[in-house]
Amino acid sequence: MPELPEAETIARTLSPMVAGRRITQVQVLLPRVVHPLSLPLAALCGRRIAKTGRRGKLVLLMLEAEKDMGHAATPCTEQPDMLAVHLRMTGRLFVYPAGQSAGKHTRAIFTLDDGHKLFFDDARTFGLLFLGTEALRQRWPFWRTLGAEPLLLQGTALYAAVHARRAAIKAVLLDQKVLAGVGNIYADESLFRASIDPRRPAASLSQQECRTLLACLHEVLQESIAQCGSSIRDYRDAHGDAGAFQNSFHVYGRGGQPCHSCGCVLERCTVAGRGTVVCPHCQH
Numbered sequence: 001m002p003e004l005p006e007a008e009t010i011a012r013t014l015s016p017m018v019a020g021r022r023i024t025q026v027q028v029l030l031p032r033v034v035h036p037l038s039l040p041l042a043a044l045c046g047r048r049i050a051k052t053g054r055r056g057k058l059v060l061l062m063l064e065a066e067k068d069m070g071h072a073a074t075p076c077t078e079q080p081d082m083l084a085v086h087l088r089m090t091g092r093l094f095v096y097p098a099g100q101s102a103g104k105h106t107r108a109i110f111t112l113d114d115g116h117k118l119f120f121d122d123a124r125t126f127g128l129l130f131l132g133t134e135a136l137r138q139r140w141p142f143w144r145t146l147g148a149e150p151l152l153l154q155g156t157a158l159y160a161a162v163h164a165r166r167a168a169i170k171a172v173l174l175d176q177k178v179l180a181g182v183g184n185i186y187a188d189e190s191l192f193r194a195s196i197d198p199r200r201p202a203a204s205l206s207q208q209e210c211r212t213l214l215a216c217l218h219e220v221l222q223e224s225i226a227q228c229g230s231s232i233r234d235y236r237d238a239h240g241d242a243g244a245f246q247n248s249f250h251v252y253g254r255g256g257q258p259c260h261s262c263g264c265v266l267e268r269c270t271v272a273g274r275g276t277v278v279c280p281h282c283q284h
């Protein structure tokens with residue numbers, strides 16, 4: 001599943017291909033990929049994409065405000081300002097040249113004014129598209145409750161967010177209502193770097209441990225973004241290229257192998273229902 005660095009990479013690689021382009025046609029091949037609270041995607045026709053962005057694991061297409069549509073019948077507040085794309089397990093965004101036809105997993109196609117087509121493909125169909133205004137997005141529980149952007153948190157902010165929680169620290173890191181965009185990979189990798197056992201109750205972490213954990217989380221997220229994310233299973237960026245951060249994993253997917261730091265055999269366990277790898281010597 002794409003996490004924060006992968007969504008960031010997709011948004012960055014998509015940008016030169018879609019920013020400034022006007023959407024001329026929209027085809028929805030599987031209507032249920034559109035969130036029930038979303039405006040119909042046909043409302044994108046004629047709209048220009050201003051830029052791409054990211055919030056948590058969501059890839060965002062920000063729309064330019066329409067200057068000529070400000071007459072009384074269509075107040076500006078009713079105009080959608082953003083398409084949010086939740087890739088979930090297998091969602092992908094690709095730009096293809098004109099003439100590309102829908103594949104087996106293509107769920108929506110956005111034709112751009114330069115003839116290129118932006119495809120939303122999703123094999124397992126857990127992905128979602130949401131077109132709307134901020135008022136409409138506030139009715140979408142996932143958006144409304146999305147936690148802080150981890151890269152924007154500083155100092156003791158993580159301590160403030162987790163110190164009252166009895167759940168395991170890893171479960172709290174994975175909670176999208178606490179931190180937006182952290183998944184299994186970056187939770188395990190940041191806890192290893194911070195020498196913290198993922199099973200410890202969040203409330204047992206000291207202020208200093210929370211500072212260290214936040215610094216380590218920043219490190220792994222930024223290193224991964226610099227390497228275009230981690231490619232496990234079928235993640236690809238908008239060019240179809242794989243990221244390289246999987247070559248830097250210390251614990252994720254390495255159960256039974258020696259710890260890079262101390263040589264002990266890494267152990268597998270389950271935290272918050274998720275496969276977890278921990279070094280019994282380095283993490284406590």
Ligand SMILES: [Zn+2]
Nearest residue numbers: 259262279282
């Ligand atoms: Zn170790």
